[in-house]
Amino acid sequence: MGTASTTPVWRGGFGRLWAAAVVSKLGDSLRTAAMPLLAASLTADPLLIASVTACGYLPWLLFGLLGGAVADRVDQRRAMWAVDLVRGALMAAFALAVALGHASVALLMAVAFALTTLQTVFDNAATALLPSLVPAESLGSANARLQTGQQLAGTFLAGPLVPVLLVAGAxxxxxxxxxxxVLAALLVASLPSAGPERRPRKAGSTLRAEIAEGIRALWRDRALRSLCTATTLCNIGMGALIATLVLHVTGWLDAGNGGYAAAVTAYGAGAVAGGILARRLAERTGRIRSVFLAGCVQTGCLVAMGTVREPWATVAAMALFGFMGLVWNANQVTLMQERSPDGMLGRISSAFRALAVAGAPLGALLGGAAAAAWGLNTPALVAAGLFTLAVASLTPQIN
Structure with a gap:
């Protein structure tokens, strides 16, 4: 059975939230592309350079669930613009330190850690706020448009801009x-003040108790539990693939840096197309079936990448993989928003995100070990096996 969906109205707040998300993604992508280059200019120690990236993941594991609980307690709109103003001030101070020649690896680690800690509140608050800005039947389309805009900004705008900006100065x-x-904060601050209703907290309720309540709610919902399990397995597979993709393309395929750039670009272009068509696919098949279909197709793409030793096959597979990845992500978030109990969306979304972040580095280690032991094409096949398990975990929900 299909799922009713309409195009979200850009007025009434959604357009400003979309613009804030896209602008913020552009800035994040500029920073994440430039920071490893800065780290490499400060030290030749691979472990220290990798530690800068690790500090960008660690807060999700330490504070992700706490950020979700905070997002459920507070006014999401105010939390988002306040967090963005703090992040803007932090980045302005960091830019000044770089300009004055005071950058260090320790400073890069501290900044990466602080930004992600603040992001745990911002991202969960944004997920919880969206359903109050668009009609329920427009949620799927709104999520697809948000993720498509962010993909465009992060892949096709930030990439060409970084070299130009670096020429102007580090x-x-x-x-x-x-x-x-700062611009994103101003856009969010201009949103309608009325947000989602929050249930009154029980007397004496603690953040720890509220986090546990959110986890129990996630576990009791069979569809969300299956979706969370499947997403975690897929993220482990994605970690294995992404960490070794450059070796797969330049080594096993012998396609050079140009081949790697083509594969990454194909993934981004496919994701944009997936965002455009995700709503229509959900209307025809239903949300959970759309996620199931996306997982099946992505599994096939990974098998093709691991068995067909042709650059064109990998480029085509990456385009289709990106397409279905956006279909998965948009419908996953929408299902979470539709099925979460009132006042608990922040905590449930934080559990999803914490598991996703934990899966990525685990998968990266798994992919590296597989490539070293059995060949550079095997991480794609390991990822295919994990995606197969993910699809299997969703099967009971599509009957």
């Missing part, structure tokens, strides 16, 4: 990121 990408945070 600090410029970070100053631009600071400006995007």
């Amino acid at each position: 600090a410029v990408p970070y100053a631009a990121d600071a400006a995007t945070y």
Whole structure:
């Protein structure tokens, strides 16, 4: 059975939330592309350079669930613009430090850790706020449009801009990121003040108890539990694939840096197309079936990548993989918003995100070990096996 869906109205707040998300993603992408280059200019130690990236993941594991509980307690709109103003000030100070030659690896680690800690509140608040800005029947389309806009900004705008900004100065990408945070904060602050209703908290309720309540609610909902299990398995597979993709393309396929760039670009273009068509697919098949179908197709793409030793096959597979990845992500978030009990969406979304972040580095280690032991094409096949398990975990929900 299909799922009713209409196009979200850009007025009434959604357009401003979309613009804030896209602007913020552009700034984040500028920073994440420039920071490894800055780290490499400060040290040749691979472990230290990798530690900068790790500090960007660690807060989700330490504070992700706490960020979701906070997002359920507070006014999401105010939390989002306040967090973005703090992040803007932090990035402006960091840009000044870089411009004055005071950057260090320790400072990069501290900034990456602080930004992601604040992001745990912002992202969960944004997920919880969206259903109050669009009609229920427009949620799927709204999520697809948000993710498509972010994909465009992160892949096709930030990539060409980074070299241009670096020519102007090493600090410029970070100053631009600071400006995007401030602009996003202004856009969010202009949203309607009425947000989602929050249930009164029980007397004496603690954040720890509220986090546990959210986890129990996630576990009791069979569809969300299956979706969470499947998403975690897929993220482990994605970690294995992404961590070794450059070796797969330049080594096993012998396609060079140009082949790697083509594969990454194909993935981004496919994701944009997937965002455009995700709503129509959900209307025809239903949300959970759309996720199931996306997982099946992605499994086939991974098998093709691991068995067909032709650059064109990998480029085509990556395009289709990206297409279905956006279909999965948009419908996953929408299902979470539709099925979460009132006042608990922040905590449920934080559980999803914490597991997703935990899966990525685990998968990266798994992919590296598989490539070293059995060949550079095997991480794609390991990922295919994990995606198969993910699809299997969803099977009871589509009957």
